[in-house]
Amino acid sequence: xxxxxATILAKGYTIAIGGMLPAYAIGKIGAxxxxxxxxxxxxxxxLFTPMILGMAFAEAIAIYALIITFIx
Amino acid sequence: MSIISxxxxxxxxxxxIGHLPITNTYLNSLAAVIVILVAGFFIRRKIKDVPTGFQxxxxxxxxxxxxxxxxxxxxxxxxxxxxxxxxSLFIFIMLCNWMGILPGIGSIGIYHIVGGTSExxxxxxxxxxxxxxxxxxxxxxxxxxxxxxxxxxxFFRYAGKYIKVADLWKAVKSxxxxxxxxxxxxxxVGLLEVVQEVTKIISLSLRLFGNIFAGxxxxxxxSSIVAYIAPLPFIGLxxxxxxxxxxxxxxxxxxxxxxxxxxxxxxxxxxxxxxxHPEALKSA
Numbered sequence: 001x002x003x004x005x006a007t008i009l010a011k012g013y014t015i016a017i018g019g020m021l022p023a024y025a026i027g028k029i030g031a032x033x034x035x036x037x038x039x040x041x042x043x044x045x046x047l048f049t050p051m052i053l054g055m056a057f058a059e060a061i062a063i064y065a066l067i068i069t070f071i072x
Numbered sequence: 073m074s075i076i077s078x079x080x081x082x083x084x085x086x087x088x089i090g091h092l093p094i095t096n097t098y099l100n101s102l103a104a105v106i107v108i109l110v111a112g113f114f115i116r117r118k119i120k121d122v123p124t125g126f127q128x129x130x131x132x133x134x135x136x137x138x139x140x141x142x143x144x145x146x147x148x149x150x151x152x153x154x155x156x157x158x159x160s161l162f163i164f165i166m167l168c169n170w171m172g173i174l175p176g177i178g179s180i181g182i183y184h185i186v187g188g189t190s191e192x193x194x195x196x197x198x199x200x201x202x203x204x205x206x207x208x209x210x211x212x213x214x215x216x217x218x219x220x221x222x223x224x225x226x227f228f229r230y231a232g233k234y235i236k237v238a239d240l241w242k243a244v245k246s247x248x249x250x251x252x253x254x255x256x257x258x259x260x261v262g263l264l265e266v267v268q269e270v271t272k273i274i275s276l277s278l279r280l281f282g283n284i285f286a287g288x289x290x291x292x293x294x295s296s297i298v299a300y301i302a303p304l305p306f307i308g309l310x311x312x313x314x315x316x317x318x319x320x321x322x323x324x325x326x327x328x329x330x331x332x333x334x335x336x337x338x339x340x341x342x343x344x345x346x347x348x349h350p351e352a353l354k355s356a
Binding site: 049052053056057059060063064066067070071 | 081140275278279281282283285286289316317319320323
């Protein structure tokens with residue numbers, strides 16, 4: 001396996017794994033938010049901003065993986 | 073990706089003033105600054121006591137921002153102190169991001185001969201798709217946050233947050249073995265916080281850069297494949313992502329600022345995790 005093949009493989013695995021786990025995290029955040037809204041429908045306005053914030057933080061990790069994929 | 077050309081990671085230079093290269097992202101950020109300046113002068117020319125029109129909109133925007141910031145800092149005076157930094161960051165980043173979606177950005181350009189082949193260099197490009205801009209904003213914001221912390225607490229007490237010599241000395245003096253061990257661990261944690269400052273800069277800049285750059289690549293590739301109706305939801309996504317990333321950047325700087333200017337508790341190591349964000353708990 002020469003360097004070019006290894007680079008391509010590394011890029012693929014990086015974005016694959018680096019995209020799976022943040023997606024799982026974002027799904028969990030959304031699920032918990034849905035649960036809270038289901039239990040207490042009036043909390044939508046309070047919950048919305050922290051949920052978006054949490055999702056953006058989780059997504060940032062996926063963006064780091066994407067940067068590596070672009071750079072290599 | 074040779075069939076569809078994605079925009080390059082580095083911003084392309086359009087021309088140079090002496091030795092200073094002017095890139096296409098810089099032109100965009102300059103345009104955003106000019107828009108903000110013009111809007112500011114326009115409001116300032118006729119300020120009325122009972123606001124109407126554009127002044128009303130600006131005051132409403134300011135009220136909403138200060139309300140959000142009050143929830144983190146907990147104190148209106150502190151909010152007003154931090155507002156110039158955080159508010160400008162928010163408005164500038166959001167304007168830059170939204171201006172990057174306008175038609176003409178990325179498609180109006182010139183053909184340059186680079187290395188034997190003729191390449192297309194766009195004249196404008198979304199400003200935050202340049203790591204230079206996001207890194208500069210992150211570094212300067214954190215420098216200002218540190219200066220605010222030093223101004224609020226005093227240099228030696230602020231440095232004592234990172235190099236916890238005073239607490240170690242107190243723990244050693246008490247001659248209690250558990251406390252001495254805890255003292256040494258806290259000393260290590262304090263040194264680790266210095267590393268965390270570097271991480272803050274890297275994460276702030278890379279988060280914004282990655283989001284905007286990835287959005288740009290997505291829109292470019294999608295528009296190369298399907299030209300007409302399909303890119304519409306993705307342009308909407310770009311709008312949302314641009315606003316959310318501006319909010320996140322400014323809110324993070326706000327949190328760092330309010331943590332840095334927080335007055336030190338005396339023997340508060342056990343209470344510190346609880347006391348750090350009482351404002352966040354209050355808003356729930």
